[in-house]
Amino acid sequence: MRARVYVTLKREVLDPQGEAVRKGLQSLGLAGVREVRVGKLIELEIDDTAGDVNEALRVAVEKLLVNPVIEDGRVEVEAAASTAAP
Numbered sequence: 001m002r003a004r005v006y007v008t009l010k011r012e013v014l015d016p017q018g019e020a021v022r023k024g025l026q027s028l029g030l031a032g033v034r035e036v037r038v039g040k041l042i043e044l045e046i047d048d049t050a051g052d053v054n055e056a057l058r059v060a061v062e063k064l065l066v067n068p069v070i071e072d073g074r075v076e077v078e079a080a081a082s083t084a085a086p
Contacts, residue, residue: 001046003057005065006074008039013070053077 009015018036025033042065046053057075066073 001048001053002078003044003046003053004076004078005042005044005057005061006039006076007042007066007071008037008074010070010072 009018015037017038021038022033022036025036044057054075054077057077061073061075062068
């Protein structure tokens, strides 16, 4: 199965990288861009036999992947497609 962890800065935290991207986009002619927030995407391939994947991901997000002081994390889990014939 595949899991995706989206990590973004909390809304109240300044995002200097996002501001630099916004200015760059404006210099490329995208003048209507008002705000840009930059984050991270972490993709994991996990064996289906890995036990309680949701709990393990929750712990990983809380203890390793996200700094809870300044970041928010969101997890999406995608079940592996079945390869069995219909």
